[in-house]
Amino acid sequence: MFSQLSGPIGVFDSGYGGLTIFDKIRTLLPSYDYVYLGDNARAPYGPRSFEVVYRFTRQAVIHLFNEGCPLVILACNTASAKALRTIQQKDLAELDASRRVLGVIRPTVEIIDDVSRTKHVGILGTSGTISSESYSIEIAKMYPHIKVTGEACPMWVPLVENDEFDSPGVDYFVKKHIGHILSADPDIDTLVLACTHYPLLMGKIRDFLPKGITLFSQGERVAESLDDYLKRHPEMESRLTKNGTSRFLTTESADKFSEAASIFLHQPITVEQITID
Numbered sequence: 001m002f003s004q005l006s007g008p009i010g011v012f013d014s015g016y017g018g019l020t021i022f023d024k025i026r027t028l029l030p031s032y033d034y035v036y037l038g039d040n041a042r043a044p045y046g047p048r049s050f051e052v053v054y055r056f057t058r059q060a061v062i063h064l065f066n067e068g069c070p071l072v073i074l075a076c077n078t079a080s081a082k083a084l085r086t087i088q089q090k091d092l093a094e095l096d097a098s099r100r101v102l103g104v105i106r107p108t109v110e111i112i113d114d115v116s117r118t119k120h121v122g123i124l125g126t127s128g129t130i131s132s133e134s135y136s137i138e139i140a141k142m143y144p145h146i147k148v149t150g151e152a153c154p155m156w157v158p159l160v161e162n163d164e165f166d167s168p169g170v171d172y173f174v175k176k177h178i179g180h181i182l183s184a185d186p187d188i189d190t191l192v193l194a195c196t197h198y199p200l201l202m203g204k205i206r207d208f209l210p211k212g213i214t215l216f217s218q219g220e221r222v223a224e225s226l227d228d229y230l231k232r233h234p235e236m237e238s239r240l241t242k243n244g245t246s247r248f249l250t251t252e253s254a255d256k257f258s259e260a261a262s263i264f265l266h267q268p269i270t271v272e273q274i275t276i277d
Contacts, residue, residue, distance in 0.1 A: 005239060006240065006241055007068030007070055007240070008032070008033035008034050008067070008069055008240070008245070009035075009069060009072075009240060010034075010035050010061075010064030010065075010069030010071065010072035011034060011037070011073045012036075012037045012039075012060045012061065012064060012074055012076065012079065013037075013038055013075045013076040013079075013196060014039050014045035014056075015043035015044065015157075016160075016161060016197070017075075017076070017195060017197035018036070018075030019038075019196075019264035019265055020196045020199045020200070020217075020218075020219050020264055021075035021104060021222050021223075022036050024223040025073070025219075026246065028220075028223040028224065028226075029223070029226065030244055031242045032241070033243050033246070034245070035064060035067050035246075035249065036247070036248045037064055037249045037250075037274075038248075038249070038257060039060055039250075039251050039276070040250050040251055040252035040256075040257060041251035041252040044078075044126070044158075045076065045082075045126075046078050046125075046126025046127050046129065046154065046195075047126075048078075048128065050082045053078055053082040053083050054086055054087075057079040057082075057087065058087060058091060059276045059277060060276055061074075061095075061101055062095065062276075063274070063276045065095065067249075069099075070098070070099050070236060070240065071099065071100050071239075072099070072100070072101045072102070073102050073222070074102065076104070077104055077134075077196065080104050081105060081129045081134035082128060084101065087101050088101060102226070104196070104218055105134055105138055106138060106225075107221050107222050107224075107225035107226075108135075108216070108218050108221055108222075109135065109138040110225070112139060112143065112192070112216075113143045115214055115216055117189050118187050118188070119146045119147065120146070120147045120149070120189060120190075121139065121146055121147070121149070121189075121190045122148075122182075123136075123149070123150040123151070123194045124153055124177065124181065124194060125150065125152065125153070125194035125195050126154065126157065127154050129152075129195065130150040130152040135148060135192065147185065147187075149184050149185040151177050151180050151184070153177045153195075153198075156174075156195065157197045159201075163260075163263060165200045165201050166204070170201065171204065171207075171208075174201060174204045174207075178205065179208075182210070188213065189212060190213070190214045191205075191209070191214070192216045192218075193216065193218065194218070198217075199217045200263070247272065248269050248271045249271070249274045250272070250273055251274060251275065252273070253273065257273075258270070258271045
C-alpha cells in the first residue's frame with residue numbers, strides 16, 4: 001500500500017498543542033526530517049467519542065504514511081488515549097507492519113515513579129483523556145502502588161488557542177481546577193500536564209501551586225524516549241531521512257495555523273492546507 005522505504009518522522013496532533021512536543025523532539029534530534037500534521041478543522045478531539053477519535057487519528061496516520069513517514073508520533077494525549085492501542089494492535093498489520101506509531105502516554109508513565117516522592121500523582125487533561133483513564137490504567141500496570149487522581153480542564157485548550165494563556169481571565173479556570181484536584185487528594189506531589197497545550201499555562205499554574213509540587217511537562221520526556229527508541233531500533237532509525245527539514249500540514253486555514261504556530265514555536269513557518277478523509 002505504501003511504497004516508500006525511507007522518509008521523515010511524522011508528528012500528529014488534533015491541533016496546535018502537539019507543536020510543544022514537536023519543538024522538543026526537533027531540538028533534541030535536529031538532523032531528522034519531519035512532517036507535522038494538525039487536524040485543526042476537526043479539533044478539539046477532547047470531547048469526542050472513542051470511535052470518532054480513532055477514525056480521525058487513523059485517517060491522519062494513513063495520510064502521514066502516504067507522505068512517506070515510516071514512524072509516526074501521536075503528539076496528542078487524546079489520540080494516544082483513544083486510538084493508539086487499536087492502531088498498533090490492529091491497523092498496522094493491515095496497513096504496513098514495518099511502520100510504527102508511538103504515543104505520548106507511555107513515555108510519561110515510565111518515569112513517574114522516579115518523579116513522585118509521595119506516590120500520589122495528579123493528571124490534568126482534556127475530558128477525553130481523563131474519561132479514558134488511560135494514565136490510571138498504564139500507571140497501575142507499571143506502578144500499582146501509585147495513587148492517581150484525574151482532573152478534566154475543558155477550558156484550558158480554547159484559552160491557549162485564543163492566545164489568552166497569559167491573560168488575567170485565565171486565573172479563574174486555572175485556580176478552579178488546581179483547587180479541585182488538590183482537594184481530591186491533598187497528598188499529590190506531582191501534577192502531569194497530560195495535554196500538549198498545557199505547557200503554555202505553566203506560569204499561571206505555578207502561581208496557584210503550593211511549594212513542593214512538581215509540575216511535569218511531557219515534551220522533553222517524549223523527545224528523550226524517542227531518542228532512546230531509535231537507538232534501540234536501528235532498523236527503524238536507518239529508514240529515517242536526515243536533511244534537517246520540517247513541513248507543516250493543516251486541515252484548516254494555512255494562514256491561521258501559521259499565525260497560531262508562532263505562539264508555540266516562536267518563529268514563522270510555511271504551512272500547507274490539506275484534506276484528509
